[in-house]
Amino acid sequence: MDKEIKLTESMEDYLEMFYRIVKKQGYIRPVDLSEAIKVRPSSVTRMIRKLNDAGFITYEKYRNIALTLKGIRYGKFLVWRDETLKEFFRLVNAGAGMDEQIEGIEHYLTPATMGIIRNLILYFRAHPEMLKELAELSEQRMYPDHERLSQLRAWLLHHGP
Ligand code: MN
Secondary structure, three states: OOOOOOOOHHHHHHHHHHHHHHHHHHHHHHHHHHHHHHOOHHHHHHHHHHHHHOOEEOOOOOOOOOOHHHHHHHHHHHHHHHHHHHHHHHHHHOOOOOOHHHHHHHHOOOHHHHHHHHHHHHHHOOOOOHHHHHHHHHOOOOOOOHEHHOEEEEEEEEHHO
16 A cells, blocks of 8 residues: 655656656656756655655666556646646736745645636637736736735745846
8 A cells, every 4th residue: 555645846846847757758768867956966866766656666676666546646647737737827917036936835725726827828719808908907907905916025035036
């Protein structure tokens, strides 16, 4: 039996990356990881062990890593989640800094919320005139208390001007 564990944010990021590599070339060699990840090898090893214990991958030391059926199923969802969020923000013209923000929020969205976002994409694709209306709204760029969103301090403090 696999250990029932909660996937952490970085476990999800790794599994997503593993799935992308497997989709591209069918297997993962240790060298693919050292190329894709810019962290200490010891933390990569720890992550691989965690994903192995949780039943998402199988691996033997110095050998290739394979995804289990569970790993394929979940990895596919993680890639879909990432691509769906990117598509949604692109569609509504969310602007700069999106990829970095998606990296953070993706881990907190439930499948139900992802379903709503997928529906919004389908809706806007079917009704492009609504996208124009949305763009006109954001041109006003006025928010509560007539504050200009681009000047909000909390955001600037974290991300610079
Ligand atoms: Mn992430």
